[in-house]
Amino acid sequence: xxxxxxxxxxxxxxxxxxKGDKIYDAIEKFIHLRYRLLPYIYSASWEVTAxxxxxxxxxxxxxxxxxxxxxxxxxxxxxxxxxxxxxxEAMYSKGTDWFDFWTGEKLEGGQTxxxxxxxxxxxxxxxxxxxxxxxxxxxxxxxKIWDTLEIRVYEGTNGEFTLYEDENDNYNYEKGMYSTITxxxxxxxxxxxxxxxxxxxxxxxxxxxxxxxxxxxxxxxGMNKPVKYDKVVTYKGQxxxxxxx
Numbered sequence: 001x002x003x004x005x006x007x008x009x010x011x012x013x014x015x016x017x018x019k020g021d022k023i024y025d026a027i028e029k030f031i032h033l034r035y036r037l038l039p040y041i042y043s044a045s046w047e048v049t050a051x052x053x054x055x056x057x058x059x060x061x062x063x064x065x066x067x068x069x070x071x072x073x074x075x076x077x078x079x080x081x082x083x084x085x086x087x088x089e090a091m092y093s094k095g096t097d098w099f100d101f102w103t104g105e106k107l108e109g110g111q112t113x114x115x116x117x118x119x120x121x122x123x124x125x126x127x128x129x130x131x132x133x134x135x136x137x138x139x140x141x142x143x144k145i146w147d148t149l150e151i152r153v154y155e156g157t158n159g160e161f162t163l164y165e166d167e168n169d170n171y172n173y174e175k176g177m178y179s180t181i182t183x184x185x186x187x188x189x190x191x192x193x194x195x196x197x198x199x200x201x202x203x204x205x206x207x208x209x210x211x212x213x214x215x216x217x218x219x220x221x222g223m224n225k226p227v228k229y230d231k232v233v234t235y236k237g238q239x240x241x242x243x244x245x
Contacts, residue, residue, distance in 0.1 A: 002031075002034060013027050013028060013031070022119055022120070023119065025120060026119045026120035029120050029223070030122070032137060032223065033223060035135065035137070035138050035139075035141070036134050036135050036136070036137065036223060037132075037134070037135070038135050038138075038141060039133035039134070039135045039146060039149060039163060040079060040081070040082075040132050040133055040134075041055075041079070042164060042165070043133070043161070043162060043163050043164040044078075044079035044080070045164075046162075046164035046178075046180075047079075047080075047162075047164075049173075053080075055078070055079065056076055056077070056078060057076060057077035057078075057079075057080065058076060058077075059072050059075060059076065059077065061077070062077060062080065066110075068110075074086060080127075080130075081126055081127050081130035081131075081132055081154075081161075082101070082124055082125070082126055082127075082130075082132075083098065083124065083125040083126070083127065084122065084123075084124055085122070085123035085124070085125070086122060087117045087122065087123065096109040096127060096128055096129075096156075096157070097109050097127075097128035097156040097157075098125040098126065098127060098128065099125065099126045099128065099154050099215055100115075100123075100124075100125060100221075101124035101125060101126050101221070101222065102121060102124065102221060102222045103217060103218065103221050103222070104215050104216050104217045104218055104219055104220055104221035105217045106128075106156070106216070106217070107125070126152075126154050126215075127154070128154055128155065128156025128157050128159075129154065129155075129156055129157040129158055129159030129185060129187065130152075130153075130154045130159055130161070131151065131152070131153055131154070131159055131160070131161035131183045131185055131192075132151075132152045132154070132161070133149045133150070133151055133152075133161070133163055134149065134150040134151075134152060135149060135150075136148070141168075142168055142169075145205065146165070146205075146208070147205055147208045147209065148208065148209040148210075148211065149163075149208070149209075149210055149211070150211045150213060150220075150225065150229075151183065151192075151210050151211065151212050151213070152213055152215050152220045153185055153192060153212065153213070153214050153215065153244065154215050155185070155187055155190070155214060155215075156187060157187050158184075158185055158186060158187050158188075159184075159185040159187075160182065160183065160184050160185070161182070161183045162180050162181070162182045162183075163180065163181045163182075163183070164178065164179075164180050165178065165179050165180075165181075165201075165204070166178035166179070166201050167201055167202060167203060172201065172202075173201075176199065177199075177200070177201040177202065178199050178201055179197050179198065179199040179200055179201060179204055180197070180198045180199060181194065181195065181197050181198075181235075182195045182198075183195070189243075190214075190243060190244045190245045191241060191242065191243055191244070192212060192241075192242045192244055193239065193240070193241050193242075194210065194233070194235060194239065194240045194241075194242070195239050196237065196238055196239045197237040197238075206236060206237060207234060207235070207236050207237075208234075208235050209232060209233070209234060209235070210232070210233050210235055211229040211232050212229055212230050212231040212232070212233065212242060212244065213226050213229050213230055214230050214244050230244050231244065
């Protein structure tokens with residue numbers, strides 16, 4: 001579900017000009033980003049249901065040991081991987097390494113950074129060790145099946161991500177009709193393990209493509225597709241171990 005909230009003001013995208021206008025294009029860009037992040041968002045939503053997690057996370061929830069993060073009220077985590085910094089002033093990055101989502105540039109944590117923010121950029125930083133699935137370009141949520149996903153790996157420390165899927169439009173997941181695929185990243189060995197799929201549901205894909213990219217500056221950045229993926233694997237539900245050196 002995606003809703004635009006406000007009071008007594010029209011908010012449809014066509015109220016802000018037309019394609020080619022800076023404001024219209026900026027809004028359209030973030031709508032497309034939301035759709036491409038649906039595999040991540042849907043999996044994060046499952047964490048809320050299954051593990052009492054939270055989609056929007058105050059920094060103290062994940063960085064309780066960082067005293068500088070305890071009183072930061074203008075940044076938040078979207079899921080457990082993406083740090084969102086609405087534009088106000090110079091921002092503080094927590095004590096781990098982070099990647100600028102838009103450029104792929106790696107930044108050392110524990111510092112205050114300033115970033116140029118044109119109208120179509122909200123600062124987004126991805127925590128080192130994160131694994132984020134990127135979906136296809138779509139005009140509505142289930143326009144295309146997720147038979148091919150880009151899997152972005154942000155190195156720097158070990159990491160894990162569980163991709164959750166179900167029938168999308170009913171409550172059968174409450175009866176156990178869903179599947180999970182857990183990805184593990186071994187940073188020392190540069191090994192990505194895609195584990196055996198757990199569970200099943202009607203209409204589940206038995207075979208799919210994962211396009212793997214080890215994110216770096218100008219590779220796996222923003223909404224751009226890499227010129228070349230580090231590895232392309234066909235996944236049939238069984239464990240696969242991939243070396244990304």
